[in-house]
Amino acid sequence: MNDPILENLNPSQLQAVKTTEGYVRVIAGAGSGKTKALTSRFAYIVDRLGINSSNILCVTFTNKAAQEMKRRVKALIGDLFDVSFITTYHGFCVRFLREEINKIHYPKNFIILDAEDQKTILREVFNELDINSKNLTFKQVLRFISKQKSTSDYLGYMLDNKSFDPDEKDSLSSRVYQKYLDKQKRNYALDFDDLIHFTAFILDSSPDVLAKWQEMLHYIQVDEAQDSSDSQFHLVEMLSRVHQNLFLVGDPDQTIYEWRGAKPEYLVEFDRMFPDTQTIIMNQNYRSTPNILKVGNHIIKNNKVRVDKDMVTENPEGVEVVHFHGKNDYEETLWVASEIKEILKTENASYSDITILYRSNHLSRNIEQALIKENIPYAIFGGVRFFERKEIKDVLSFLRLIVQGDNFSFLRLHNHPSKGLGKKFLERLSLLAGEQNLSLLQALEKNMEDKELNKKGAADFLALVAALKIEAETNSISDLVKIILDKSGLSELYRKDGDEDRLENIKELVSSMLLLEKENNGPVNIAEYLQEVALYTDLDKDTENQDKVRLMTIHISKGLEFPYVFLCGFTEGVLPSALSIKERRKRAIEEERRLMYVAVTRAEKRFYMTDSEGFNFTTGLNKYPSRFLFEIKEEFYVRKGKLSPEILQAAQSSAAASKNSGDTAFSEGDLVQHPVWNRGKVVAVDSGKNQYIVHFFEMGKEKPIDFAFRLLTAASDSPEEGSSPADL
Ligand code: ATP
Numbered sequence: 051m052n053d054p055i056l057e058n059l060n061p062s063q064l065q066a067v068k069t070t071e072g073y074v075r076v077i078a079g080a081g082s083g084k085t086k087a088l089t090s091r092f093a094y095i096v097d098r099l100g101i102n103s104s105n106i107l108c109v110t111f112t113n114k115a116a117q118e119m120k121r122r123v124k125a126l127i128g129d130l131f132d133v134s135f136i137t138t139y140h141g142f143c144v145r146f147l148r149e150e151i152n153k154i155h156y157p158k159n160f161i162i163l164d165a166e167d168q169k170t171i172l173r174e175v176f177n178e179l180d181i182n183s184k185n186l187t188f189k190q191v192l193r194f195i196s197k198q199k200s201t202s203d204y205l206g207y208m209l210d211n212k213s214f215d216p217d218e219k220d221s222l223s224s225r226v227y228q229k230y231l232d233k234q235k236r237n238y239a240l241d242f243d244d245l246i247h248f249t250a251f252i253l254d255s256s257p258d259v260l261a262k263w264q265e266m267l268h269y270i271q272v273d274e275a276q277d278s279s280d281s282q283f284h285l286v287e288m289l290s291r292v293h294q295n296l297f298l299v300g301d302p303d304q305t306i307y308e309w310r311g312a313k314p315e316y317l318v319e320f321d322r323m324f325p326d327t328q329t330i331i332m333n334q335n336y337r338s339t340p341n342i343l344k345v346g347n348h349i350i351k352n353n354k355v356r357v358d359k360d361m362v363t364e365n366p367e368g369v370e371v372v373h374f375h376g377k378n379d380y381e382e383t384l385w386v387a388s389e390i391k392e393i394l395k396t397e398n399a400s401y402s403d404i405t406i407l408y409r410s411n412h413l414s415r416n417i418e419q420a421l422i423k424e425n426i427p428y429a430i431f432g433g434v435r436f437f438e439r440k441e442i443k444d445v446l447s448f449l450r451l452i453v454q455g456d457n458f459s460f461l462r463l464h465n466h467p468s469k470g471l472g473k474k475f476l477e478r479l480s481l482l483a484g485e486q487n488l489s490l491l492q493a494l495e496k497n498m499e500d501k502e503l504n505k506k507g508a509a510d511f512l513a514l515v516a517a518l519k520i521e522a523e524t525n526s527i528s529d530l531v532k533i534i535l536d537k538s539g540l541s542e543l544y545r546k547d548g549d550e551d552r553l554e555n556i557k558e559l560v561s562s563m564l565l566l567e568k569e570n571n572g573p574v575n576i577a578e579y580l581q582e583v584a585l586y587t588d589l590d591k592d593t594e595n596q597d598k599v600r601l602m603t604i605h606i607s608k609g610l611e612f613p614y615v616f617l618c619g620f621t622e623g624v625l626p627s628a629l630s631i632k633e634r635r636k637r638a639i640e641e642e643r644r645l646m647y648v649a650v651t652r653a654e655k656r657f658y659m660t661d662s663e664g665f666n667f668t669t670g671l672n673k674y675p676s677r678f679l680f681e682i683k684e685e686f687y688v689r690k691g692k693l694s695p696e697i698l699q700a701a702q703s704s705a706a707a708s709k710n711s712g713d714t715a716f717s718e719g720d721l722v723q724h725p726v727w728n729r730g731k732v733v734a735v736d737s738g739k740n741q742y743i744v745h746f747f748e749m750g751k752e753k754p755i756d757f758a759f760r761l762l763t764a765a766s767d768s769p770e771e772g773s774s775p776a777d778l
Pocket residue numbers: 058059060063078079080081082083084085086087301304336337608609610611651
């Protein structure tokens with residue numbers, strides 16, 4: 051049999067492919083061929099059942115994953131079919147709204163707001179309400195808005211002029227939110243959260259539109275269904291009501307978007323909603339070696355809230371998983387670089403077979419530096435190279451302006467943050483600089499009496515540069531950067547934006563300077579430093595060469611696979627994140643553990659996890675390996691690099707301590723026992739304030755109780771008379 055669509059499928063996959071009618075779900079672990087089954091099913095429906103590909107909707111989460119699905123489908127059925135319904139939820143909604151949004155009297159060319167646009171609106175609102183970053187950050191408001199928009203209640207205000215009724219109606223956030231909505235309305239602008247709600251709203255309120263789309267979509271398939279939120283699930287369920295062909299595939303162990311409203315329950319309890327659901331289980335892994343799989347299986351078993359399932363594989367044994375522990379982060383990343391070279395030398399591999407994963411974007415800095423030093427080409431997936439990031443360039447430009455007074459830096463900075471120096475100013479200055487053969491900075495210094503140039507903003511800028519030059523003489527480079535940020539107003543600008551990624555990147559830059567100073571046993575020469583980092587910024591203009599090592603966050607890597615995977619920064623406080631540890635919620639740690647599981651299960655041939663010692667300037671703590679490392683049996687991996695008994699002990703005791711404290715940490719809905727107020731129920735967990743909001747039954751009131759209050763204990767469902775708080 052030579053059948054490209056059905057050959058190479060195992061019996062469960064064949065069953066999934068051929069069970070095209072009705073409600074069907076596949077629950078299976080990573081690498082078991084879920085996406086393969088889903089894409090083969092799409093091809094089968096088109097090629098064997100004769101259904102037009104534009105009658106099949108196929109949704110997933112990230113653009114990368116949607117592209118990968120399209121690629122696989124095209125490989126099976128060729129390029130001639132319309133695959134535009136293989137898309138993300140957002141992609142589908144945009145397409146729907148471009149056709150149907152006039153039903154709610156919005157124009158078809160409505161505006162879609164990206165994160166930057168949202169901030170532009172917030173900037174206006176903050177000005178109007180006279181709010182500054184001390185009261186509230188953009189990030190906090192955006193989180194608030196997203197939370198309010200996790201249900202469609204707000205649409206009444208937005209579309210029907212009903213009264214405005216969010217949570218905490220009188221709070222500052224909610225005032226900002228109302229103005230934000232007003233501006234959205236006025237401009238016919240939709241943010242990402244609106245896309246799905248508007249779509250559902252039109253479908254819910256226009257029976258003819260609903261019928262049209264229901265008729266059209268004969269088959270609906272959802273990949274990564276464990277990460278669907280209420281509104282996303284509602285959307286596909288509603289669209290499938292006429293033909294009743296809904297196919298969900300997913301792995302509850304890979305739920306990594308709970309923080310954004312993912313509800314794995316829809317997948318897990320699908321059969322309760324649709325009693326004739328057919329369930330297909332796959333437990334053979336085709337992706338990874340047994341050594342890699344053992345580590346993945348072993349880690350995820352530590353999650354309490356899960357259905358146990360073990361993956362097996364017939365793949366050849368492969369090499370052992372490696373943990374490398376470095377003395378500092380140079381050692382960690384240089385080891386990664388040298389291992390990459392070794393792989394290229396000894397295996398039949400190219401750079402693009404290798405992927406480096408990390409928990410959050412700012413961690414790419416030291417990895418990038420090592421790769422550049424070692425001449426290893428790399429590309430960042432779904433992000434910008436560290437030294438190309440806007441805020442990093444701002445700071446480096448200031449250093450350059452102080453040392454070299456160059457025009458590029460001048461152009462970048464003279465009106466940033468804004469000092470009201472416009473186009474005319476610059477034209478005049480350029481003219482004079484040309485005539486007098488001076489740099490822009492020198493020309494300004496010399497011609498301040500000129501009418502066009504004599505402005506307060508210009509005088510302020512010159513004074514700033516002069517002051518910074520003096521500071522540069524006596525301060526270390528890391529201190530100088532802090533002074534620059536402060537005096538230039540950049541710090542305030544970033545803080546105002548509330549863009550924590552930006553602040554994290556800057557902290558990362560400063561901490562890399564501190565490390566350098568420590569290594570040097572003294573100050574670092576600014577000019578030499580700039581020369582070195584120039585290397586990091588000028589490289590890699592050759593986008594032609596696609597053979598590069600890939601760097602990405604674990605979130606971006608979901609659904610993808612790579613022969614060789616390095617997980618860097620496998621450090622407590624990074625993975626699991628400091629925030630998840632601080633929250634002390636079991637659920638938060640479990641989500642971090644699932645992230646770890648996703649990372650491990652991306653690897654086909656080899657998996658490496660690395661960490662290093664030193665001081666983490668971001669968290670203010672000494673670094674040690676992640677608690678998850680100690681959840682893996684030692685015989686399941688080999689250790690390279692020396693882990694001293696002290697570090698080992700510190701890491702283990704911290705892991706044990708947080709494990710114990712985790713036992714008294716509660717989630718929303720948990721019943722608790724208080725020494726004075728007796729039984730209550732946790733109605734909210736406020737991690738910003740480190741408090742639970744507990745409703746105490748006897749008192750009939752809610753009280754905020756600190757996370758750290760150890761006399762609050764778990765209560766069983768059936769109260770025991772006189773039970774005293776246990777486990778003190
Ligand atoms: P994830 O949970 O990470 O999304 P998945 O379950 O979607 O994983 P796939 O990406 O579909 O898994 O498949 C993993 C790898 O196994 C792919 O390289 C795929 O081609 C291969 N594979 C899947 N099924 C088979 C099979 N029956 N025979 C051979 N190879 C297979």
